[in-house]
Amino acid sequence: xxxxxxxxxxxGWREAILPHIKPDRLASLSAFVDAEYRTATVYPPLADLFAxxxxxxxxxxxxLILGQDPYHKEGQAHGLSFSVRQGxxxxxxLRNVFKExxxxxxxxxxxxxxxxxxxxxxxxxxxxxxxxxxxxxxSHANQGWEEFTDAVIRALDAKQxxxxxxxxxxxxxxxxxxxxxxxxVVLEAGHPSPMNPRGFLxxxxxxxxxxxxxxxxxAEVRWSLS
Numbered sequence: 001x002x003x004x005x006x007x008x009x010x011x012g013w014r015e016a017i018l019p020h021i022k023p024d025r026l027a028s029l030s031a032f033v034d035a036e037y038r039t040a041t042v043y044p045p046l047a048d049l050f051a052x053x054x055x056x057x058x059x060x061x062x063x064l065i066l067g068q069d070p071y072h073k074e075g076q077a078h079g080l081s082f083s084v085r086q087g088x089x090x091x092x093x094l095r096n097v098f099k100e101x102x103x104x105x106x107x108x109x110x111x112x113x114x115x116x117x118x119x120x121x122x123x124x125x126x127x128x129x130x131x132x133x134x135x136x137x138x139s140h141a142n143q144g145w146e147e148f149t150d151a152v153i154r155a156l157d158a159k160q161x162x163x164x165x166x167x168x169x170x171x172x173x174x175x176x177x178x179x180x181x182x183x184x185v186v187l188e189a190g191h192p193s194p195m196n197p198r199g200f201l202x203x204x205x206x207x208x209x210x211x212x213x214x215x216x217x218x219a220e221v222r223w224s225l226s
Contacts, residue, residue, distance in 0.1 A: 005030045005148070009050055013152075016058045020151035029144030033131060041134035043070050044077035051079025052126055055119035061156055062122040062218055063164045063209055066149075066172040068191075069129035072137045080125035082192075083115035096192040096200060101223055104204045110225040121221050126152060128171060153178045162216035164209050168192060168200060185212040 006014055006026060036042050044051070067081030071091060076084050082094050090098070090113040098109045119125055128149050133139040153175055156163045163184050167173045169191025179186050187208055190199020210220035 003030060003034050005033060010053050010057065012057045012059065013050075013053045013155075016155035016158075017148070017151045020154040021147055025144050025147050029148060032140075032143045036131065036133065036140070042131050042140075043072060043074075043134060044079045044131070048077070048079035049130060052081070052119060052124055055080070055116060056122055056124045058155060058159070060122040061124045061159075061163060062161070062213060063166065063221060064124045064126060064153070064156055065118075065166045066153075066168070066175060067125070067127040068169065068171045069127050069138060069140065070132045072132045072135055072139075074134065077132070079130075080115050080119055081127045082113075083125060084113040086112045086114045088113065092194045093192045096194060100192070100201055100203065101206050103201075104206045105223060107206075107224050108226060112225070114225070117225050118221065118223070123221060124152075124156070128175070150175070150178060157181050157184065162212065162218060164212045166205055166209065168205075169196070183216070187212075 006018065009017070037046055065081060070077035071084065075088055076091065078085050082097060084091060084094070094113045101107045102109050115125055126149060129140050129145040130149070131140045131145070153165070156165070157179050158181070160183070165179050165184060165186045167175060167186065167188045173188050176186055176188065187205050189203035189205060190196045192200045206221075206223055213220055
C-alpha cells in the first residue's frame with residue numbers, strides 16, 4: 001500500500017501545511033516517492049526524509065535556509081539542506097558557506113558539516129525537492145515536491161512572528177513571491193556552489209540574519225558548530 005507522506009510529518013507541521021496544498025497533488029507525490037524508495041536507491045534514507053521538520057517545529061522556526069535538492073552521493077544527504085553527517089567530507093558548497101560565515105562573523109571554520117546545531121535553534125534547513133535518485137541530481141524535480149515545500153513556505157509566511165527567509169541561488173530565489181507578510185525578511189544571494197564564482201561570497205548573510213532577528217526581539221542564532 002502506498003504510504004501517506006503527510007502522515008510521516010510531525011503533527012505540528014502536518015497541521016501547518018495541509019491548508020496550503022491540494023490533496024490530489026499530495027497523493028500523487030506520495031505514490032511517486034513510495035515507488036522510488038521501493039525500486040531505486042534514493043537519498044536521503046527514508047528515516048531521514050523529514051529530519052528538518054523533526055528538529056525544527058513550526059512554532060520554533062525563525063529562519064529558513066532553502067536549498068535545491070539533496071546531495072546525490074552515498075552517505076551525504078540526511079534530511080537537512082547543505083548538511084552532511086559528522087565524518088563525511090564537507091562538500092564544496094558547504095565549504096563556501098563556512099568560508100562566508102568566517103568572513104562575516106569571524107566564526108571558526110567548522111571541521112565537520114553537520115548542521116543539526118543550527119536546526120535545533122529554529123533554522124529550518126529545507127530543500128525545494130526533498131528526495132533524489134542516487135547519482136542523478138534533479139531527478140525528482142517536477143514530481144510534486146515543489147508544491148509541498150511551497151506549502152511549507154506559505155505556512156511560515158502565515159506566522160505572526162518574524163521569519164527570515166534565506167534564498168540562495170536562482171532556484172531558491174524564485175520562491176520570493178511566496179513571502180508576503182510585512183513582518184518577515186527575505187535575504188537573497190547567489191548559490192554557494194564553487195560553480196557560481198560570484199554572488200554568494202561577500203553577501204554576509206549570517207550577520208544580516210541575526211540583525212533581522214534582533215530587530216524583531218528574537219534571539220540571534222549561535223552559528224558556531226564547535
